[in-house]
Amino acid sequence: MSIETLVSEVARATGLGQNAQKFVGVVARYIFSQPGGLAGFRNKFEAAGLGRVFNSWLSGRESPMQSIEPNQLRSVLGNQSVEEIAQKSGIGAKMIPGLLATAVPAIVKAVTAGGVMPTSLPAAFASLAGGSKVGKPSFRLWRWLLPFIALLALAWCGWQSRNVAKPPPAAAPAANVATVATDPTLSFQNTGGKVTVNGTLPTVAQKTNLEGALEGVFGKQNVNANLEVNPATRDAPWLERLKVLIPDMKADGLKFAFNGDKLNLDTSALAPEKREQISRVFQSGLGNVEIEGLFDQGTQALSALAPGANAADLTAALNKTTVNFDTGLATLTRSSEGILDLAATAIKRSKPEVKVEISGHTDSQGNAATNQQLSEQRAEAVRSALVKRGVPQAKLVARGFGSNQPMGDNSTEEGRKANRRIQYAAM
Incomplete structure (x- = not known):
């Protein structure tokens, strides 16, 4: 994955727009500030018992990328590091854990595209966060500039005294705008063995993992996934349990839709005995969800x-x-x-x-x-x-x-x- 593609993917997934470039650069610099580079960063996840999750992000792995929850990532990095990343990237502290949970897996996958774990920041990332330092102007230059700057300041003051119009207030950076948390959504429909899923999930890893699980059961050619990623979306506590139930979703005509932690199950197109069987599977497998549409005797x-x-x-x-x-x-x-x-x-x-x-x-x-x-x-x-x-x-x-x-x-x-x-x- 090229650096341009990575930034574009993060921008789309996080909603940061142009701010995504700086954000990716700041996160990448943090990753490679660890002793040993990427391997040292991985050690943090292994110490937290999340080594397998991290390894699923490495490029070339056949298994789907595993998701990580924002609170898990905060515990791995530590509050101080998370706050420093927020400050350096100019992003609100409340938003940063969700953004990191989306961006970190994508960055790890991108930097390991060559099959190795770099020990230092790849050159392509060096300029993303504005890392190059501007040299200090010489003393001679400042001696020449100071009088000129003073004249400009006097002229500005005179102009201000003759003009009462005030400039409009500066707009707040887009990334600092308060974001309203939304509920995760997911709809599923099986039509003749071809499934269509739509919805919004909190992280890229969760999206990729769900798509991989569906493709593993139905075949990649039979899955039409239209899943969006929005870091402001609340966690979907039912997602892991739902993936376990995918082999039971092969019934032609099965439909369901999640909205937050509520599920509307539609088995009306199925035979009565199949409706009852699937209802029992969903009721026992998704105990943490309020289900409407269960069918049994x-x-x-x-x-x-x-x-x-x-x-x-x-x-x-x-x-x-x-x-x-x-x-x-x-x-x-x-x-x-x-x-x-x-x-x-x-x-x-x-x-x-x-x-x-x-x-x-x-x-x-x-x-x-x-x-x-x-x-x-x-x-x-x-x-x-x-x-x-x-x-x-x-x-x-x-x-x-x-x-x-x-x-x-x-x-x-x-x-x-x-x-x-x-x-x-x-x-």
Whole structure:
């Protein structure tokens, strides 16, 4: 990659425009100010446990570039170094970590294009930050210039006294303009095995990594990626988990869209059994995301309940639903919120005398007393979530049964999964 291409890429990815040239120069000078040059810079990442991330940026690597979060980069470089880079490049301190997370991987890739790790600043970078020093004028020159400058100053003062118009205030540098943080976005559509993705992510590394993961599953010729990079974009905490799910996205007609930490899942073009399968995959794999559009027997049964449902019909529908918890905890995942919304609506619309017992169950792994406590806490978490959604407390009771009422074989993973559940019964 030529230095012009690098600066152009950083300018586009960061929105710095003409300021990108100086910014790249300042960052490059910082990198090669480390003992040993680029190798010394890499040592900082290895000391922080991020050596693999750094190595993925080296030119010639077949694996996709891994992303680095702005706060991770700040911890690697240190607050003082980050502030110095901000000061030298004329960029606001709040913006600089995000800009660095975008630019540093690109710079590392560019300077290792020859397959080596330079120990000193490549010549092409030397002039980017205005590094050349202007020599001091000789004393003789100053003796000649001083009277001339004095005359100019007197003339300027006289002109000012005759002209009341004031020059307009100097415009602030573009890089120092306050930037409003925006949510990450990502949309996906599979049409006959050809996928189209659009959206905005915080770093070039995240963009490159996601594109590489998609191309690895669907083939490069079948991926149309229109991803933008904006350092002012907030982190996308779901991105790494989403990449794990890519092999499950091969269903023709699958669509979804992220906006911040919310996901709209569209499986309407799929067969019912495929819709349910993909919904379960997304609900369990993206527990940190609020999901709209999940499809399973439970959501359909709850939606089909007429107002004034009796206890038997209500609990039958509730028992077709699935809610998830963080592993080993009684914390409901955000992906279960849509299910809980439907459940609360159905319970509130049921007959006034209907009461529901919420029971928590675990598998047999671990300590029995711990499992009993966890089952009680999970049942109570569901009850509290429903009450929060407007269900009268008098209609709900929470109980835990530990591993005492298994539905599956605890010697198999499938059986243990069936035993970890929330059940509902009429009272």
